[in-house]
Amino acid sequence: xxxxxxxxRLRRMSxxxxxxxxxxxxxxxxxxxxxxxxxxxxxxxxDPAATDVLAASQGPSGAHLFGTDSLGRDIFSRALTGAxxxxxxxxxxxxxxxxxxxLLALAAAWHGGWVDRLLNRLLTLLFAIPGVLVAVVAxxxxxxxxxxxxxxxxxxxxxxxxxxxRSVAVRQRQLPYIEALQLAxxxxxxxxxxxxxxxxxxxxxxxxTIGFGSALMDFGAVSFLGLGMQxxxxxxxxxxxxxxxxxxxxxxxxxxxxxxxxxxxxxxFNVLGERLTQRFGGTR
Amino acid sequence: xxxxxxxxxxxxxxxxxxxxPATALAMxxxxxxxxxxxxxxxxLFAVLTLSPGDPVAQLLGPHASDSAxxxxxxxxxxxxxxxxxxxxxxTGALHGDLGTSLTYREPVSDLLAPRLLTTFVLVGxxxxxxxxxxxxxxxxxxxxxxxxxxxxxxxxxxxxxPAFVATTFLISVFAVxxxxxxxxxxxxxxxxxxxxxxxxxxALSIGYAAYLIQMTSSAIGEEAVAEHVLTGxxxxxxxxWVFRRHILRNAALPILTAxxxxxxxxxxGAVVVEPAFGxxxxxxxxxxxxxxxxxxxVTAVSALIVTVFVVVTTLLDAGQHLLDPRLRKGR
Numbered sequence: 085x086x087x088x089x090x091x092x093r094l095r096r097m098s099x100x101x102x103x104x105x106x107x108x109x110x111x112x113x114x115x116x117x118x119x120x121x122x123x124x125x126x127x128x129x130x131d132p133a134a135t136d137v138l139a140a141s142q143g144p145s146g147a148h149l150f151g152t153d154s155l156g157r158d159i160f161s162r163a164l165t166g167a168x169x170x171x172x173x174x175x176x177x178x179x180x181x182x183x184x185x186x187l188l189a190l191a192a193a194w195h196g197g198w199v200d201r202l203l204n205r206l207l208t209l210l211f212a213i214p215g216v217l218v219a220v221v222a223x224x225x226x227x228x229x230x231x232x233x234x235x236x237x238x239x240x241x242x243x244x245x246x247x248x249x250r251s252v253a254v255r256q257r258q259l260p261y262i263e264a265l266q267l268a269x270x271x272x273x274x275x276x277x278x279x280x281x282x283x284x285x286x287x288x289x290x291x292x293t294i295g296f297g298s299a300l301m302d303f304g305a306v307s308f309l310g311l312g313m314q315x316x317x318x319x320x321x322x323x324x325x326x327x328x329x330x331x332x333x334x335x336x337x338x339x340x341x342x343x344x345x346x347x348x349x350x351x352x353f354n355v356l357g358e359r360l361t362q363r364f365g366g367t368r
Numbered sequence: 369x370x371x372x373x374x375x376x377x378x379x380x381x382x383x384x385x386x387x388x389p390a391t392a393l394a395m396x397x398x399x400x401x402x403x404x405x406x407x408x409x410x411x412l413f414a415v416l417t418l419s420p421g422d423p424v425a426q427l428l429g430p431h432a433s434d435s436a437x438x439x440x441x442x443x444x445x446x447x448x449x450x451x452x453x454x455x456x457x458x459t460g461a462l463h464g465d466l467g468t469s470l471t472y473r474e475p476v477s478d479l480l481a482p483r484l485l486t487t488f489v490l491v492g493x494x495x496x497x498x499x500x501x502x503x504x505x506x507x508x509x510x511x512x513x514x515x516x517x518x519x520x521x522x523x524x525x526x527x528x529x530p531a532f533v534a535t536t537f538l539i540s541v542f543a544v545x546x547x548x549x550x551x552x553x554x555x556x557x558x559x560x561x562x563x564x565x566x567x568x569x570x571a572l573s574i575g576y577a578a579y580l581i582q583m584t585s586s587a588i589g590e591e592a593v594a595e596h597v598l599t600g601x602x603x604x605x606x607x608x609w610v611f612r613r614h615i616l617r618n619a620a621l622p623i624l625t626a627x628x629x630x631x632x633x634x635x636x637g638a639v640v641v642e643p644a645f646g647x648x649x650x651x652x653x654x655x656x657x658x659x660x661x662x663x664x665x666v667t668a669v670s671a672l673i674v675t676v677f678v679v680v681t682t683l684l685d686a687g688q689h690l691l692d693p694r695l696r697k698g699r
Contacts, residue, residue, distance in 0.1 A: 208400075208404060209404055209407050209408060209411075212404050212405075212408050212674055212677055212678050212681075213408055213411075213412075213674055213677075214633060214635075214636030214673060214674075214677060215636075216636050216637075216639055216640060217636050217639065217670055217673055217674070220639065220654065220655065220658055220670075221412060221415065221416065221658075221666065221670055223658055224416065224419070224657075224658040224661065224663070224666050225415055225416065225419035225420075226419075228659075297528065301528075301530040304530060304532070304533075305530055305531070305532050305640050308532040308640070308644070309532075309639075309640065309643060309655055310655075310659065311655070311658060311659070321532070324532055324533060324536055325532075327536065328536055328539075328644070331536050331539055331540045331544060332539075332544060332551060334544055334545075336536070336540045339533075339536040339537075339540070340536075340537070340540075343533035343536060343537065346530060346533055347525075347528050347529055347530075347533060350528035350530075351524065351525065351528040354524065354527065354528055355524065
């Protein structure tokens with residue numbers, strides 16, 4: 085049975101569909117950004133922490149592509165190096181919330197009844213607490229740093245995944261193939277894992293992609309507020325905050341470079357997520 | 369989590385009487401939201417009071433005598449069990465007593481009152497900007513296929529600009545280079561305050577406005593090609609009549625939902641924008657109190673933000689209920 089579903093899935097994937105140029109472009113851009121984030125620290129032309137007071141607050145030039153900050157650090161190198169941390173935070177948030185949300189959604193959709201109602205109540209409660217607030221409170225309790233906002237935002241993003249996946253899983257649950265598998269005597273965990281999960285996986289992927297963009301903004305905001313990553317760490321939110329005093333002196337390059345990195349990344353992942361949602365026919 | 373037992377733990381005979389329309393309405397619009405606020409505030413209170421740190425040392429300083437410290441522990445009720453402390457806090461909060469700030473050594477309510485006005489003006493200005501920009505641009509995008517791609521692209525870009533990035537951009541262009549607006553502060557007096565809060569309100573509204581544009585545009589766009597609209601046009605009804613009676617009425621619900629959600633989230637957005645502009649509202653107060661581990665203030669402000677959010681979304685639900693007869697019958 086599993087092999088049959090697998091073969092069918094393969095065949096379905098190989099049939100030609102009308103191309104979606106926007107999907108291809110955004111997927112390429114997002115993939116490129118992820119690759120840059122991984123290899124960024126290795127290909128950065130300068131040491132991101134190396135100060136050079138004689139070359140402070142310079143505009144973009146051949147030697148310094150994005151210019152230098154008030155301590156003379158190379159902004160291009162800092163943006164490249166910072167990409168890794170700026171992506172690692174949202175990456176963990178999205179993986180965690182997608183995993184947890186899918187698990188909760190499958191449990192609720194499979195069991196129905198009071199499990200479903202309990203989950204619904206829990207999600208309503210979580211929806212009532214704004215994401216930034218949870219991250220800020222987490223920073224108050226556990227101290228500023230990487231993990232407090234990341235874990236808090238993971239919790240915040242879980243209901244969004246869970247709600248969408250639950251609605252798809254409930255529909256799948258009522259389809260005849262589930263009953264057929266049950267009659268065939270397969271254990272529940274196996275049906276959920278091998279048959280139900282693959283059918284909701286595209287929606288999870290689309291949701292996670294959209295979530296990545298929002299998580300990138302929220303994680304950056306927490307760092308910007310001084311409650312996440314701390315200076316002199318190279319991270320985009322920290323860089324935007326660092327550059328604020330320079331902006332008042334008319335040197336915008338640090339804030340602008342980091343801000344543009346954030347905007348471009350969020351656009352790429354948002355468009356990709358939207359196209360994926362469209363393709364897989366889920367609801368937003 | 370007593371919320372979860374709303375229907376499950378009740379005997380069947382009682383449950384049927386809960387389906388009485390008036391009871392159901394009260395459950396949806398009063399009991400449910402109040403329970404949500406209670407649960408959320410309890411969670412916030414519990415997490416913040418159980419977190420590491422010694423409020424007595426913060427209040428009395430390192431040189432206080434042991435007896436003074438013990439007296440303070442009793443006065444703050446630090447040795448009471450958690451539910452009792454929460455009850456104490458809740459009853460106090462309902463009477464306007466939100467505890468004492470550990471860093472300012474003033475009642476929290478005295479700290480909140482002047483800052484609430486600033487935040488309220490900021491959020492109000494942003495809400496007006498969001499509604500005007502969102503509904504006008506969204507309406508254009510929804511009704512005119514020629515402008516739709518441009519509007520959608522603008523909204524797609526706007527939704528990807530976080531408020532803290534918009535902040536630095538706006539300050540750089542309109543405050544530093546053009547000198548039209550101040551670079552920070554909240555100002556005093558009515559017009560000065562509006563002038564000071566214009567850039568922050570714009571920064572706060574960009575992302576939310578873009579979201580509202582998307583929602584409005586797609587709601588009107590979907591409705592404009594619906595069968596009953598085509599029928600109306602086919603019968604020769606004037607375009608403005610069709611738009612008002614057939615498109616707008618149906619599109620109003622999703623638009624109202626999106627508007628309400630954005631406005632409800634604004635106070636949380638102010639938490640980011642206020643420190644960025646050096647505005648001394650409750651958002652800045654929250655961030656400063658978090659850094660200073662001033663838990664009574666953090667608890668009060670976060671409970672306030674949650675309450676505002678739940679109240680606004682509940683009003684929104686009720687508004688939908690009034691607008692849409694289908695919801696009234698369906699329940």
